[in-house]
Amino acid sequence: MTTEQEIASTRVAYGQALAEIGYTNPNIIVLDADLAKSTQTILFGKEHPDRFFYVGISEQNMMSMAAGLAANGKTVFASTFAVFATGRAFDQVRVGISWPNLNVKIVASHGGISVGEDGASAQSIEDYALMASLPSFTVVIPADAYAVKKAIPLVAEAKGPFYVRTHRPATPVVYSSDDCPFEIGKANMLRDGTDATIIAVGILVHEAVAAAEMLQEEEGISCRVLDMHTLKPMDVDAVISAAQDTGAIVTAEDHQVQGGLGSGVARILAENYPVPVEYLALDGYGTSGPYLELMTHFDFTPEAIREKVKNVIARKVG
Amino acid sequence: MLTDNVTVKNLEAVAKQVRRNIVRMLTKSQSGHPGGSLSAVELLVALYFSVLKYDPDNPEWPDRDRFILSKGHATPVLYSVLAESGYFPADELMTFRQLGSRLQGHVDRDSTPGVEMSGGSLGMGLSFGLGVALAARFDAKDFNVFVMMGDGECEEGQVWEAAMAAAHFNLNRVTAIIDHNKIQNDGYVKDIMNVAPLAPKWSAFGWHTIEINGHRFDEILDAYDEAMKTEDRPSVIIAHTVKGKSISFMENNPDYHGKAPTAEQAEQAIREIDES
Numbered sequence: 001m002t003t004e005q006e007i008a009s010t011r012v013a014y015g016q017a018l019a020e021i022g023y024t025n026p027n028i029i030v031l032d033a034d035l036a037k038s039t040q041t042i043l044f045g046k047e048h049p050d051r052f053f054y055v056g057i058s059e060q061n062m063m064s065m066a067a068g069l070a071a072n073g074k075t076v077f078a079s080t081f082a083v084f085a086t087g088r089a090f091d092q093v094r095v096g097i098s099w100p101n102l103n104v105k106i107v108a109s110h111g112g113i114s115v116g117e118d119g120a121s122a123q124s125i126e127d128y129a130l131m132a133s134l135p136s137f138t139v140v141i142p143a144d145a146y147a148v149k150k151a152i153p154l155v156a157e158a159k160g161p162f163y164v165r166t167h168r169p170a171t172p173v174v175y176s177s178d179d180c181p182f183e184i185g186k187a188n189m190l191r192d193g194t195d196a197t198i199i200a201v202g203i204l205v206h207e208a209v210a211a212a213e214m215l216q217e218e219e220g221i222s223c224r225v226l227d228m229h230t231l232k233p234m235d236v237d238a239v240i241s242a243a244q245d246t247g248a249i250v251t252a253e254d255h256q257v258q259g260g261l262g263s264g265v266a267r268i269l270a271e272n273y274p275v276p277v278e279y280l281a282l283d284g285y286g287t288s289g290p291y292l293e294l295m296t297h298f299d300f301t302p303e304a305i306r307e308k309v310k311n312v313i314a315r316k317v318g
Numbered sequence: 319m320l321t322d323n324v325t326v327k328n329l330e331a332v333a334k335q336v337r338r339n340i341v342r343m344l345t346k347s348q349s350g351h352p353g354g355s356l357s358a359v360e361l362l363v364a365l366y367f368s369v370l371k372y373d374p375d376n377p378e379w380p381d382r383d384r385f386i387l388s389k390g391h392a393t394p395v396l397y398s399v400l401a402e403s404g405y406f407p408a409d410e411l412m413t414f415r416q417l418g419s420r421l422q423g424h425v426d427r428d429s430t431p432g433v434e435m436s437g438g439s440l441g442m443g444l445s446f447g448l449g450v451a452l453a454a455r456f457d458a459k460d461f462n463v464f465v466m467m468g469d470g471e472c473e474e475g476q477v478w479e480a481a482m483a484a485a486h487f488n489l490n491r492v493t494a495i496i497d498h499n500k501i502q503n504d505g506y507v508k509d510i511m512n513v514a515p516l517a518p519k520w521s522a523f524g525w526h527t528i529e530i531n532g533h534r535f536d537e538i539l540d541a542y543d544e545a546m547k548t549e550d551r552p553s554v555i556i557a558h559t560v561k562g563k564s565i566s567f568m569e570n571n572p573d574y575h576g577k578a579p580t581a582e583q584a585e586q587a588i589r590e591i592d593e594s
Contacts, residue, residue: 029452029453029456051456053452053487055483056479056482056483056486058476058479058482058483060441060442060445060475060476060479061445061448061476061479061480061483062445063445064442064443064445064446064449064476064480065445065446065448065449065452065480065483066449067435067442067445067446067449068435068445068446068447068448068449068450068451068452068453069449069450069452069453070449071427071434071435071446071449071450072449072450072453072454072457073453073457074453074456076449091439091442092439092442092445092476095436095437095438095439095442096435096436096437096442096446099426099436100426100427100428100436101428
């Protein structure tokens with residue numbers, strides 16, 4: 001690739017999208033727990049100050065207040081860091097939002113190890129396993145800023161609770177414009193192939209595409225790449241087709257290995273069409289360091305995905 | 319519908335019936351929480367029979383006053399009062415906690431007409447009530463929001479997050495009611511984790527505090543009136559009550575926080591309620 005890679009921030013895209021739909025949807029209320037300058041809900045707050053509330057550093061209170069607002073007809077966006085939104089207030093989300101199936105959209109920034117220097121306590125590596133375990137939740141992890149802009153208006157219109165993860169750093173874009181395809185529950189095939197399929201979410205989608213290009217150019221291996229932006233409900237047909245058409249699957253995600261994308265894919269395959277699977281994910285906590293150095297340190301690279309693909313192809317039967 | 323001119327005598331008769339219902343439904347279900355239900359009877363009867371505006375035929379009426387049971391295990395008293403208020407037939411109380419019943423063990427807004435919040439985990443109701451009051455502000459509605467908590471529940475940190483936020487947002491339509499029966503699951507509140515003194519704590523958090531005997535209807539009605547007339551701050555009513563009130567072997571006995579009476583005990587309990 002000779003052109004310079006465009007990078008853009010998923011959390012800024014969230015703030016911009018939210019501020020925009022605030023003009024057409026007067027029913028939206030936004031709550032933030034003293035991190036609006038980071039989650040970028042501040043962009044909504046500046047445009048719609050009457051519908052934006054700081055609840056202070058009290059995530060439990062924020063989630064139960066969101067439930068009260070939603071139970072009385074409001075569509076509530078509640079934002080803070082992913083670790084706090086999902087871990088600190090899990091019981092409030094479980095009992096108050098998920099069980100009664102309320103219209104609360106938890107959009108959390110700083111997902112995964114890409115948080116960088118703040119280190120393990122701030123790096124949310126269990127967030128979407130927790131949220132996906134809640135029966136009524138839909139879980140969305142857009143791959144880039146363009147996908148966020150497409151996703152947020154759809155999330156606002158959809159019924160029921162959502163969890164959406166954004167990231168701290170500006171990250172390489174996968175799509176080229178706001179016209180990128182985005183349908184909740186439907187994976188995007190970014191590249192077709194015959195030898196294996198790489199299924200990725202979030203910031204690993206870009207690395208998956210790069211790995212597929214590398215494999216094609218350097219080794220003549222043909223990979224399909226799926227952006228599984230909706231982790232739950234997962235696009236079952238896309239996973240089964242990938243298994244049938246390519247016979248081997250690699251999953252890639254910035255999250256710990258249990259309860260994430262890999263587990264979800266494996267469950268679908270085990271029930272429908274078992275093929276070999278390799279997982280690129282975390283198995284332990286993160287650490288402090290610059291984001292790009294951490295990406296290398298934790299093998300979130302095209303090269304690491306390439307090795308997983310070669311391994312999984314070697315395991316194919318016949 | 320505002321029920322006017324209901325005499326204290328009438329309220330006392332309703333309270334007796336509510337207590338009988340509580341004993342009968344728990345005896346049938348052989349599980350549930352009698353102590354903290356019996357302590358809250360007068361507080362809820364006064365609210366539903368003399369204060370709240372609601373329409374049992376239209377539980378979703380947007381202008382209704384809201385009652386939120388944060389101590390979500392005290393469903394026996396709430397269901398009994400809702401039945402007596404016309405939300406559903408009193409016979410249905412006998413399905414409490416059974417498979418397929420609308421009367422779930424803990425409050426469930428999707429199952430039970432008249433129940434505003436799904437809960438059961440302590441400490442969440444006041445925050446929920448703030449969200450409701452905030453929604454009312456947006457919709458230019460002036461209904462009241464009452465939230466009942468336990469005294470043991472005040473050990474939950476979230477209660478104080480919400481206490482701070484209520485004053486910060488000046489949600490003056492919110493009234494917290496604390497059923498201060500001095501007993502929690504494992505024993506006396508003062509021994510498990512002392513929450514006293516409650517009034518200075520709430521006052522320091524910016525609330526108008528009212529302290530009453532939670533079994534005297536005259537004091538309860540005055541307290542609700544004072545709370546609703548207080549415009550500059552949210553109000554909290556600290557109601558001193560007796561856990562297991564009106565049943566001798568349950569009164570002030572931590573064992574009956576979450577234990578149902580036997581059939582024999584139930585007979586004695588009903589007798590004592592009748593004679594009280």
